[in-house]
Amino acid sequence: MANKTLTRMDLSEAVFREVGLSRNESADLVESVLKHMSDALVNGEQVKISSFGTFSVRDKAARIGRNPKTGEEVPINPRRVLTFRPSHLMKDRVAAGNKS
Amino acid sequence: MIRSELIQKIADENPHLYQRDVERIVNTIFEEIIDAMSRGDRVELRGFGAFSVKKRDARTGRNPRTGESVEVEEKHVPFFKTGKLLRDRLNGH
Numbered sequence: 179m180a181n182k183t184l185t186r187m188d189l190s191e192a193v194f195r196e197v198g199l200s201r202n203e204s205a206d207l208v209e210s211v212l213k214h215m216s217d218a219l220v221n222g223e224q225v226k227i228s229s230f231g232t233f234s235v236r237d238k239a240a241r242i243g244r245n246p247k248t249g250e251e252v253p254i255n256p257r258r259v260l261t262f263r264p265s266h267l268m269k270d271r272v273a274a275g276n277k278s
Numbered sequence: 279m280i281r282s283e284l285i286q287k288i289a290d291e292n293p294h295l296y297q298r299d300v301e302r303i304v305n306t307i308f309e310e311i312i313d314a315m316s317r318g319d320r321v322e323l324r325g326f327g328a329f330s331v332k333k334r335d336a337r338t339g340r341n342p343r344t345g346e347s348v349e350v351e352e353k354h355v356p357f358f359k360t361g362k363l364l365r366d367r368l369n370g371h
Binding site for chain 1: 279280281284287288291292299302303304306307308309310311312314315316317318319320321322323324325326327331333352353354355356358360364365367368369
């Protein structure tokens with residue numbers, strides 16, 4: 179398993195095969211899908227893609243961290259993090275496909 | 279934002295495309311990501327994030343209601359790690 183890494187190129191190739199657009203335009207469309215999703219998240223919106231999953235932004239409070247090597251205390255500023263919750267369909271397909 | 283709103287935004291920007299094709303394009307992208315992970319592949323989208331598959335070892339679980347122990351088989355679960363650029367943008371950098 180974990181044999182291959184796909185990139186934007188593979189996604190645009192899939193779009194190119196699926197719809198009769200040029201490779202260039204397919205690549206631009208993949209890029210704009212990612213851009214719209216990112217922009218919504220940066221605005222604090224949740225991005226909910228049915229039968230894929232939900233991306234949400236969570237606020238993390240400030241805390242005191244510790245450098246594990248030196249034991250030194252370092253303040254960690256409050257920050258926003260992104261979490262992804264896969265849909266049931268995605269979980270089921272990933273589990274089924276990787277069954278040994 | 280939900281799937282249909284994402285499709286609408288792409289359709290608005292591309293008036294030369296049929297709505298039906300925009301739907302196919304957006305669906306193909308998500309479908310391709312799930313397909314890749316089902317094969318155990320990784321999908322790395324620089325600046326956005328990476329989808330990968332993690333293995334969860336078999337374990338002895340417990341039914342929280344009855345306290346009964348149950349064998350849970352080894353399984354594979356989807357995982358997403360946010361890309362650096364998006365992480366920075368979320369924090370206003």
